[in-house]
Amino acid sequence: MITTDFAAGAPCWIDLGAPDVPAAAAFYSAVLGWEYESMGEGEDMEGGMFRKDGKIVAGLGKLTEEGARPAWMIYYSVPDADAATAAVERAGGTVRVPARDLDEWGRMAQYSDPLGGEFAVWQPGTSKGVELVDEPGSLSWTELYTSDAAAAKDFYGKVFGWWFSDMELPGGKGAYALVTPAGQAAERMHGGVLELPAEDLDLADGRPYWHPVFAVTDCDAAVSAVTGNGGSVQMGPEDAEGVGRLAVCLDPAGADFVVLAPSPG
Secondary structure (H helix, E strand, C coil), X not given: CCCCCCCCCCEEEEEEEECCHHHHHHHHHHHHCCEEEECCCCXXXXXXXXXXXXXXXXXXXXXXXXXXXXXXXXXXXXXXXXXXXXXXXXXXXXXXXXXXXXXXXXXXXXXXXXXXXXXXXEEECCCCCCCCECCCXXXXXXXXXXXXXXXXXXXXXXXXXXXXXXXXXXXXCCEEEEEECCCCCHXXXXXXXXXXXXXXXXXXXXXXXXXXXXXXXXXXXXXXXXXXXXXXXXXXXXXXXXXXXXXXXXXXXXXEEEEEEECCC
8 A cells, every 4th residue: 555654665756747738637637536736827737736635646747858758757755866866877777857856845856767667756855745645536556567577676676675576467477566665564565567578568669667556436437537538448447356446548648547446345
């Protein structure tokens, strides 16, 4: 589970880079019941915050990087963004955005892992991260699709100190590596790593990619909202034993995310 005390190495923030900010705001409001709060004025909104029940659940910004695809960025909490940068470089990763302060809120940096999967870190200042998690309409899990799970586990283990436990997938489809922050109990696991053939990673031209999993009360209703508002479904809805009912979705611009109605209990 993800909590808002944000242990070191735990996911603490997500934001979406979208080519059309108003369209993205309308889509996620319809699908997840979010309220959008613009940080700009007028019709040409460059970005802002999403709230659920008054609490911040995500950020939204204009996609400006040339050649970049619309996507969610996941940030992991660290005590020192500069030390995280050094760890990324030692482990063979690449710095995409050097560590920098965002006023008094905190310090951030963005990276790529050795195979090209993009992620970020957040060193908290006055803001520790999102204000609602593990509830309907909020972040409940993070997931990496990669062509080399062993390499991913080695890299992220060196950077964050994560520990991994493999769970066999049904039908002999390989293993799913569960991720837990360093020094935390198993119930604090916050994500997973799934190995897929490079040809199945076409969203990112064969490179790995992270995506968020959002909790919902009704997966089928969420999927209907996705397709009814211009999005599409890559997989599902389907039941995963002991996990819940889930679907892998794309928003109208092509950013991927998962909706999950957790199993009771």
